[in-house]
Amino acid sequence: MTLRADARRNREQILAAARRLLVEHGPDHPLEDIAKAAGVGIGTLYRRFPDRAALVDAVLHDGMDQLVDAAQAALREESDAWSALCRFVRFCVRTRLGGLSAVIDPLRHEQMRLRPETVARRRVLTAALGEMIGAAQQAGDLRTDIGVGDLGMLINVHVRQSAGLADLSERVDARLAELLLAGLRASAQEEFPLPGEPLGAPDIDG
Template sequence: MTAAAVSGTPGTRLRADALRNRERIVDAAREAFVLYGPEVPLDEIARDAGVGNATLYRHFPDRESLIHHVVLSVMDRVSERAEAAFTEVPEAFDALRRFVFDAADERVGALCPMLTHHIDGDAPEIVAARKRLENATWALMDWGRRSGELRSDVDFGDLMVALSQLARPLPGTGCPEIERFVHRHLQIFLDGLRTPRRSRLTGSAATLEDLRSNPVPMQRA
């Protein structure tokens, strides 16, 4: 949970019980957004979190505020997983693999629509969380290149686009039906990132700047 999620308003800090309620709401919202999309009724989220509607609205006055905090929570969790893989896994490509699987388990593909449709991408908290995630992911990829295991003609954008697309539920399918294939398909993709490379890629590597100037279209989950 981010520092922003801990504080209710600037200069205040939530009591332990209020913080637990807030975390339950964010967790329930994350699951509801994955399963039903960002327009799921907030009353259902409150029910799933085990709190009253008044409690939800006390923490999050509107849908955009709740989505903002869910996105921050997911970005922080994925960053933590990338940082843990970097420090805990001894081999570079194994660390990258663990991160890719962990990020998919956070269902980033299903949550991506909120990034472009429902939040302010220039909000300071979002910018800081995105920078942390970019740095952690880049460190893993740089390690893979220096070890000689990651092919040199791929970049940050290639990894993130593939992760987003392969971890996203197919249109008209539910998450439970598709999730059992995600790790399998990600492993096929990861095999294509290893050296020695077995093919020549067309075009140029997708960089972070490419993603920022030409964002990948995001469909609603």
């Protein structure tokens, strides 16, 4: 069912507020605070998300959808694969869409991760990242000793907001993204080779 523009806007505002507050303060943060931060009443929140579990699930799914959209848009709109990869990495570090996964109960996260709809989203994302990596390596822009799993793990270490750095987050994110990309360049491989074999999607996805 297609939502009206105001209902869609309310939903997006709630999800954005929930993602930020749940990551910053933990998954048990009061829903009333989330509604207030989103600029809606608590009744509006409950109409869209009947309980905390439904809200957390929606935040996780929305984050995955945004990652998929960002990867596909980068591939479609950038002039080459390295530029697409850089755009996607910067987006991931800036938005920290995977931050909630790091703070919710591990068992709950594992259950969510294995749901068919989540697996389907992840496969689409993995395919897009694999396309970026393969083309950038073939062009000689990206080091050849990394795989999709390596890139996923690199991004994941940056998704959580560092405690006490809220005022510096934009500056920190920008610097971290460029440091990460510098290490991914083909020119870094000879001086800083990686041990072992590249990590593929199966290595981190089970």
